[in-house]
Amino acid sequence: MSDLIRVMYVEDEPDIRAVAKLALEVVGGLTVSLCERGDLAVSQAEHFSPQMILLDVMMPGMDGPSTLKALREHPQLHAVPVAFMTAKVQAHEVDRFISLGAIGVIPKPFDPMTLAQQVKDLWRLTEEQS
Amino acid sequence: MNFNEQLQAIQDEYLKKLPVVLDQISLLAQELQLTAPRRDQLVILGQELHKLAGSAGTFGLTRLSSRAAELNKNLDSILSSNSAESDLRNKGLQLKEALDSLSLFAKPGPNPNPSLITPDADVTRTTNNKPLLDQIWLLEAEPQLGATLMAHLESFNFSARLFTNLSELASAFESDQPQILLLDIPLENEGPSTDFHSQCQFFQNTSSRVVFISSKDDFAARLEAASLGAQAYFVKPLDIPNLINRIEQIVANLHSPAEKVLIIDDDEMLAQYYRQVLIGAGMQAEILARPEKVISALESNTPDVILMDLQMPGISGQNLAAVIRQYGRWVGLPIVYLSAEHDPHLQLLALKQGADDFLVKPISNEHLVTVVKSKVARSRQLIDLMTKDSLTSLLKHAAIKDALRRELDLARRKREELCVAMMDIDHFKQINDQFGHAMGDEVIASVATLLRMRLRRTDVLGRYGGEEFVVIMGNCSGDKAFKVLDDFRQRFQELKFSDEEKVFSATISIGIAPIKSSHEIDADMLLVAADKAMYAAKSMGRNKVVLHDAGSAG
Numbered sequence: 001m002s003d004l005i006r007v008m009y010v011e012d013e014p015d016i017r018a019v020a021k022l023a024l025e026v027v028g029g030l031t032v033s034l035c036e037r038g039d040l041a042v043s044q045a046e047h048f049s050p051q052m053i054l055l056d057v058m059m060p061g062m063d064g065p066s067t068l069k070a071l072r073e074h075p076q077l078h079a080v081p082v083a084f085m086t087a088k089v090q091a092h093e094v095d096r097f098i099s100l101g102a103i104g105v106i107p108k109p110f111d112p113m114t115l116a117q118q119v120k121d122l123w124r125l126t127e128e129q130s
Numbered sequence: 131m132n133f134n135e136q137l138q139a140i141q142d143e144y145l146k147k148l149p150v151v152l153d154q155i156s157l158l159a160q161e162l163q164l165t166a167p168r169r170d171q172l173v174i175l176g177q178e179l180h181k182l183a184g185s186a187g188t189f190g191l192t193r194l195s196s197r198a199a200e201l202n203k204n205l206d207s208i209l210s211s212n213s214a215e216s217d218l219r220n221k222g223l224q225l226k227e228a229l230d231s232l233s234l235f236a237k238p239g240p241n242p243n244p245s246l247i248t249p250d251a252d253v254t255r256t257t258n259n260k261p262l263l264d265q266i267w268l269l270e271a272e273p274q275l276g277a278t279l280m281a282h283l284e285s286f287n288f289s290a291r292l293f294t295n296l297s298e299l300a301s302a303f304e305s306d307q308p309q310i311l312l313l314d315i316p317l318e319n320e321g322p323s324t325d326f327h328s329q330c331q332f333f334q335n336t337s338s339r340v341v342f343i344s345s346k347d348d349f350a351a352r353l354e355a356a357s358l359g360a361q362a363y364f365v366k367p368l369d370i371p372n373l374i375n376r377i378e379q380i381v382a383n384l385h386s387p388a389e390k391v392l393i394i395d396d397d398e399m400l401a402q403y404y405r406q407v408l409i410g411a412g413m414q415a416e417i418l419a420r421p422e423k424v425i426s427a428l429e430s431n432t433p434d435v436i437l438m439d440l441q442m443p444g445i446s447g448q449n450l451a452a453v454i455r456q457y458g459r460w461v462g463l464p465i466v467y468l469s470a471e472h473d474p475h476l477q478l479l480a481l482k483q484g485a486d487d488f489l490v491k492p493i494s495n496e497h498l499v500t501v502v503k504s505k506v507a508r509s510r511q512l513i514d515l516m517t518k519d520s521l522t523s524l525l526k527h528a529a530i531k532d533a534l535r536r537e538l539d540l541a542r543r544k545r546e547e548l549c550v551a552m553m554d555i556d557h558f559k560q561i562n563d564q565f566g567h568a569m570g571d572e573v574i575a576s577v578a579t580l581l582r583m584r585l586r587r588t589d590v591l592g593r594y595g596g597e598e599f600v601v602i603m604g605n606c607s608g609d610k611a612f613k614v615l616d617d618f619r620q621r622f623q624e625l626k627f628s629d630e631e632k633v634f635s636a637t638i639s640i641g642i643a644p645i646k647s648s649h650e651i652d653a654d655m656l657l658v659a660a661d662k663a664m665y666a667a668k669s670m671g672r673n674k675v676v677l678h679d680a681g682s683a684g
Binding site for chain 1: 133136137140141143144147177180181183184185186187188189192195199
């Protein structure tokens with residue numbers, strides 16, 4: 001079982017990006033690559049090769065689910081675990097995200113103090129299952 | 131920079147942008163007022179709310195997050211609904227109002243560390259399904275008096291808790307704090323007082339309002355109570371209805387609506403900053419950048435206080451204040467100048483010309499908030515004195531009629547139902563004759579107190595005359611009003627009044643006149659209809675509620 005080190009976060013809101021990066025790097029000791037648009041996520045992921053990708057659901061232009069679809073169709077990135085970060089966390093909504101191929105959902109608003117742990121927990125679950 | 135400092139810096143950035151986000155939401159919410167709202171605009175509104183719900187909590191604004199999520203859900207249900215157009219419009223208007231007051235929720239939760247998300251008190255209370263009652267903690271060592279007071283407090287719908295000694299109270303205080311502390315403790319040479327103050331330390335810096343009960347009525351004891359933060363002081367033997375009335379007033383103050391501030395300043399950055407500070411302190415604040423629009427801004431916002439820059443391009447604050455004072459309606463509106471002017475003569479001159487206070491820039495946040503709050507509190511007190519009845523604190527005859535006209539207009543615009551109830555204490559003359567006028571006043575005051583407890587905060591209450599009362603219930607059907615007022619009637623008859631010899635109870639007769647929004651009926655006709663229904667209740671044997679036949683209310 002490998003440790004989680006490299007995480008990419010796709011999110012259009014700059015303040016949320018900034019606080020997530022801070023939380024994941026300082027509290028969680030992860031290496032984080034930020035991306036502000038869904039349509040840029042694929043090429044950025046090619047270069048950064050993240051172990052895990054966090055996707056905001058509602059973004060202008062290409063939204064989270066479409067970005068996930070594009071990643072799944074990419075030869076190198078199709079197996080990278082993806083989790084959604086969203087305020088839509090009702091059961092049926094979570095079910096839909098999982099059915100799209102996400103490994104889980106991290107509810108927003110997140111707590112900067114525990115975000116890294118939530119991400120690592122999801123990672124560990126996926127590792128154990130595979 | 132360490133983690134907390136970095137976090138704080140991002141949070142500051144976010145808070146700086148938040149007013150713009152909230153304004154944007156208000157702007158989009160205007161769409162909901164239209165008969166045919168544009169769907170694409172509402173979709174954008176939903177996206178804004180969704181973003182806010184997902185972000186505010188990360189920066190400590192947990193209440194704002196959950197409120198935004200809740201309103202987004204309401205919006206979704208409107209967007210996906212198939213119900214009748216009129217029904218949707220009503221829901222839309224309600225949602226718009228809720229969205230306009232979204233900024234009230236832009237306050238950090240009680241947790242001092244902004245980064246930690248903890249459900250704040252309000253949310254916990256609602257999710258636990260506990261009723262949102264006002265909490266009173268009573269410290270009373272005498273078992274008899276303790277039991278009596280508890281019974282009274284509970285009958286007036288307070289959530290009361292009894293303590294018999296100070297240390298028990300102090301330790302409970304560590305985990306929870308009530309709205310009101312009602313303390314019967316020995317003051318000034320009644321008991322050991324050397325370490326008394328240190329024992330009382332625990333309630334000195336809390337938001338709990340403190341009321342003292344004492345057997346002493348001298349200046350020294352009252353002074354000591356005041357130094358311990360007493361907001362009210364009652365001497366034994368207790369006049370309980372009077373005590374309850376006072377507690378009720380204190381609670382009403384706690385629930386008074388947020389202060390509305392109009393900021394007139396050409397420096398937009400600074401105005402935004404003040405606005406943010408005031409909003410952070412729980413107030414509502416609007417900015418007016420163009421002084422020539424002041425009168426229309428006053429009419430649409432009806433602020434409680436104006437903060438005005440003394441030197442603006444093309445117009446001086448003094449002249450602008452003078453223009454405002456030319457309108458009879460705004461003669462009493464507090465105006466506070468903001469200025470970099472240090473010359474005391476010029477300051478005095480400015481005060482002479484119609485302003486109430488003078489703040490010299492730079493102004494500390496605390497100073498700004500305190501001055502604004504105290505000006506508003508004072509001016510609300512004065513308005514209350516002018517419009518409210520001194521015995522009951524309900525609106526006086528003329529004020530309740532004015533209020534009825536306003537509420538009728540509002541109901542018509544919002545196409546809502548409305549009810550007016552007229553009520554009269556049964557055989558009031560006999561109560562006066564038998565028990566004296568002081569007891570009669572007590573019965574009148576209890577009607578007012580019980581009405582406040584039983585009715586919604588949005589209902590308007592007035593003392594129409596002598597022992598007659600008027601209640602205006604907006605957005606309320608006749609059947610609903612009947613249920614609420616019949617419950618009130620029953621509770622009123624259960625209240626026990628007593629003089630030295632006899633215990634008695636009183637009853638009340640109530641007539642309700644409901645209107646549908648389509649009815650063309652004016653305030654006077656509606657009052658006549660309610661009066662007729664009340665006389666019908668009297669002629670049916672009193673202690674009854676009669677609903678006027680809606681068909682003949684016109």
